Amino acid sequence: MSQAGVVIVGAGHAGGSAAAFLRQYGYDGSITLIGEEPLAPYQRPPLSKAWLKGEADAEALMLRPESFYAENAIGLRLNARVDRIDRDGRAVVLGDGDVAPYETLILATGARARRAPLPGLDLAGVLVLRTAADAELLKTALGPGKRLAVIGAGYIGLEAAASARALGAEAVVIEREPRVLARVACPALSTFFQDYHQARGVHFILGAGVDGVIGADGRAAAVKLGGDSLVEADAFLVGVGAVPNQELAADAGLHCNDGIVVDLNARTSDPKVFAIGDCTRRPMPIYGGRMHRLESVPNALEQAKQAAAAIVARPAPAGEVPWFWSDQYDLKLQIAGLAFDAVQTIIRGDIAAASFAVFHLDAENRLQAVEAVNAPQAFMAGRLLIGQRKAVAPDKLRDMSVSMKEVAA
Amino acid sequence: MAKITYIAHDGSSRTIDVKPGLTVMEGAVKNNVPGIDADCGGACACATCHVYVDEAWMEKTGAVSAMEESMLDFAEGVKANSRLSCQIKVSEALDGLVVTTPESQH
Numbered sequence: 001m002s003q004a005g006v007v008i009v010g011a012g013h014a015g016g017s018a019a020a021f022l023r024q025y026g027y028d029g030s031i032t033l034i035g036e037e038p039l040a041p042y043q044r045p046p047l048s049k050a051w052l053k054g055e056a057d058a059e060a061l062m063l064r065p066e067s068f069y070a071e072n073a074i075g076l077r078l079n080a081r082v083d084r085i086d087r088d089g090r091a092v093v094l095g096d097g098d099v100a101p102y103e104t105l106i107l108a109t110g111a112r113a114r115r116a117p118l119p120g121l122d123l124a125g126v127l128v129l130r131t132a133a134d135a136e137l138l139k140t141a142l143g144p145g146k147r148l149a150v151i152g153a154g155y156i157g158l159e160a161a162a163s164a165r166a167l168g169a170e171a172v173v174i175e176r177e178p179r180v181l182a183r184v185a186c187p188a189l190s191t192f193f194q195d196y197h198q199a200r201g202v203h204f205i206l207g208a209g210v211d212g213v214i215g216a217d218g219r220a221a222a223v224k225l226g227g228d229s230l231v232e233a234d235a236f237l238v239g240v241g242a243v244p245n246q247e248l249a250a251d252a253g254l255h256c257n258d259g260i261v262v263d264l265n266a267r268t269s270d271p272k273v274f275a276i277g278d279c280t281r282r283p284m285p286i287y288g289g290r291m292h293r294l295e296s297v298p299n300a301l302e303q304a305k306q307a308a309a310a311i312v313a314r315p316a317p318a319g320e321v322p323w324f325w326s327d328q329y330d331l332k333l334q335i336a337g338l339a340f341d342a343v344q345t346i347i348r349g350d351i352a353a354a355s356f357a358v359f360h361l362d363a364e365n366r367l368q369a370v371e372a373v374n375a376p377q378a379f380m381a382g383r384l385l386i387g388q389r390k391a392v393a394p395d396k397l398r399d400m401s402v403s404m405k406e407v408a409a
Numbered sequence: 410m411a412k413i414t415y416i417a418h419d420g421s422s423r424t425i426d427v428k429p430g431l432t433v434m435e436g437a438v439k440n441n442v443p444g445i446d447a448d449c450g451g452a453c454a455c456a457t458c459h460v461y462v463d464e465a466w467m468e469k470t471g472a473v474s475a476m477e478e479s480m481l482d483f484a485e486g487v488k489a490n491s492r493l494s495c496q497i498k499v500s501e502a503l504d505g506l507v508v509t510t511p512e513s514q515h
Binding site: 020023024043045046062063064065068072297298301318323325327332334376377380381383384404405408 | 439440441443448449452453454455456476479480482483484513
């Protein structure tokens, strides 16, 4: 291969963006972008949303056209697996034996769908949703008259259920916790989303332990619940969280702790190695510097900028407030911040009208997080307030006659 | 194709042929035009694709939805000609469009 420059392992949203930012920032060394999937970097969020419903095509998913990489002298190696990192020799070793030397390495290996240790999950017809190939399998399995069983009522599961309904399929969601979105949203939001889905024909089985998936003729046929009841379906989707792909880093002796540990320049414990996106555990300056794993596109882009800036010795980009979004039916859920130290919850707006926001304040009335449903002003103002770390007046937040502009003033 | 000129806050500019049907944001991202981040990929969820539309083109870029207006209310450096570029669909009628990107997207 060519001279050592930047090698990026992982051609997802994070890796692809890091390559693009390096060129934007004037980096003129060689860039090699290595990805396991057959596709150039694409957007994953639509896979459970617009793409699954048939509202976006494969071309719309692509972050940039394939010609972009050649035009910008970014060596794109797809269908390629990296087996190990040779830190002493400053090179990565690929599955085909090829060696790619680096001056700087960026790990953007992402996360993979968590596989619950249950019998039957390896049967044909049991799917996860992470890649475009996964989404293609799921889409093929859905349609009028089909029935989708989802294990796990997180964002992926609920988005897939909503998309299944839009495609005319039945959907039943099975969750171990007593409420939907239990790990990622507050109880008020859980209740709202469950009601909204139920009103659109999604069935829920909550507080239910799954014993496994039962097959018939070599294909998955039913989910077996504790108590021996069965949930029959045509397609099965397991959405029970994600696991960071840290093995390459850990095997190379880089500091990992449920994610590759990085600093605010996205640098790992080896100054020549950066890590960005879903595979990392990073400091959260707004939240007292605690370490956290963020699975989101905004985080992937923020860390891609941090790494690219550090590599070209540009000033570090300003810190950002973490945020997330989800589309289900006609609902736009936007979440800013994380409710680490929240002691008080304030609801603004009308839950019944599907336009409201839930604000989470800490003991000093500083905004920690906001969850906004069809309430973009509350989200945008909230994101601003979270970054400012100053106290807000709970009464004003609650009072719809006080505009979010006034609250934020 | 529609020629769209993206002017950066430092005055440098790039003119790109954008396929009708794409958005002004997609035209920028697919061609690595600096200054448009588009975190959410066009879902009108983040306001990181904020641009200033050349006054002469304001009308042709179409009406601003309530959602877009709410997002813009809190974007940094908003002016009368501010738009979210993910909400401007490119058509032949926009051949020659000029937009300027702000110094930073938040």
